[in-house]
Amino acid sequence: MTTIEKSSKKVSGLRWPGSEGPSRAAWEEEPSKAVKAAKSATLIIVVLAVLLPLYTIILTSISSQSTITNAGGLVIIPGEITWDAYRQIFTGGVVTRAIMVSVGITVVGTILSMVVSVLCAYGLSRPGTLAHTPLLFVLLITMFFAAGMIPSYLLVSGLGMIDSYAALILPSCISVFNIIILRGFFMGIDQGILDSARIDGASEWRILGQIVMPMSKAVTAVIALFYGVGYWNAFFNAILYINDSSKNPLQVVLRSYVLQGVSVPGQIAVGQGVAASLALQMAVIVVAMVPILFVYPFVQKHFTKGVMIGAVKG
Known part of the structure; x- marks a missing residue:
């Protein structure tokens, strides 16, 4: 074996018989x-x-x-x-009713948010879609500039959603950050796979449902967890828009009992x-x-992979 070959093997971190080099690279030392x-x-x-x-x-x-x-x-x-x-x-009965309200809001809100986010992200991830760049620009603007509490209240009131469960779901239905994460993942899917499906006659709905979504289990599980935790822990919308105490979610009841010292009936x-x-x-x-x-262990196997989406690859 030549000196050059031995040197290259030492650099790669392998020990050869008779050599005195380290068994691993310097940055991999035990x-x-x-x-x-x-x-x-x-x-x-x-x-x-x-x-x-x-x-x-x-x-x-x-x-x-x-x-x-x-x-x-x-x-x-x-x-x-x-x-x-x-x-x-x-x-x-107060806590039981609040739990049912929170469960219903979380389930319905998470499903609605995932449907809207996936459709929006998939549309924005396909080059050549209608108004692709303007829509993406409008979404990005909302991440940095918000209307504020008073305009939001006036909008919800104008739509007739005061004191309704819709006020607990629709104002926080879409997260632009989650859409950007989904869009980045969809753009990373091999375009050749999607083109092959189109050649075989598959529609965009079929491509999304039978090809893209099965390949996106990790990211969709993590985004669904983010939405679910957000709906479950939300209480500010209920304080703003809900007047009927029987429609309060669990977090508002929790806030009343723990922070305000209200007695439990x-x-x-x-x-x-x-x-x-x-x-x-x-x-x-x-x-x-x-x-x-209870829910987290079922999503945990996808969580590590999902949170690494968008990380720098070495």
Whole structure:
């Protein structure tokens, strides 16, 4: 083996018999034990920073008044366990109705937002479509310049959507940022595949439904998660446009109970006791968190790939 060949092999990071070069490239060297320990400690701290508040909230929500009083607030060490807080919020009917409203808004809003965003992004990703550049320019303008709260309220009021569920969906139906992400992914699909489908007689609707969408599961799953979390956590539109308290979503009820200290209505059966106020607040927080925690594992396998869309490729 010549000297040039050995040198090239050393640069590539491979060890050859009799050579004294490193077994891997300099930037791929195995970290020292101190670096590994620091990384492990950092990960442990991050995990604890995430799990400890969740643990405290859940434990406080199922703790009795005496346990909360002894702890001086949020409970860290388990004491007397009771489910009175959950019984009370579900017996009263307010939280149950708010959950149904939030679920309906989230499901309908996410489906509507995904349909509009996918159609818009696919149209903008195809060269030569009608008014391609002007429409894209108009969308981009809305990312930097917003009408403001008062014009938005006047528009919703003029359309007759005050105190209706449509006011909780339509004003936030489209996210230009999500459309741009979808458009970038659709533009990255091999044009030859789409041209072959057109030659075979497939329409644009069939190409979108049977070719583009199956190839876009990762990005659509992540965008759907973004829309879903946005609808589930939204409360400002309800504060602005909803006057009937029976139409309030869960986040508005959560805001009333936790931040404003409004008492939770509802009676519990005799002998079960009355839940502590702090336990009720934490129970409502838990109820608001559960759906997102339940949905995320089903989307997580697509999440890593989806969030990397648009990243710089090496």
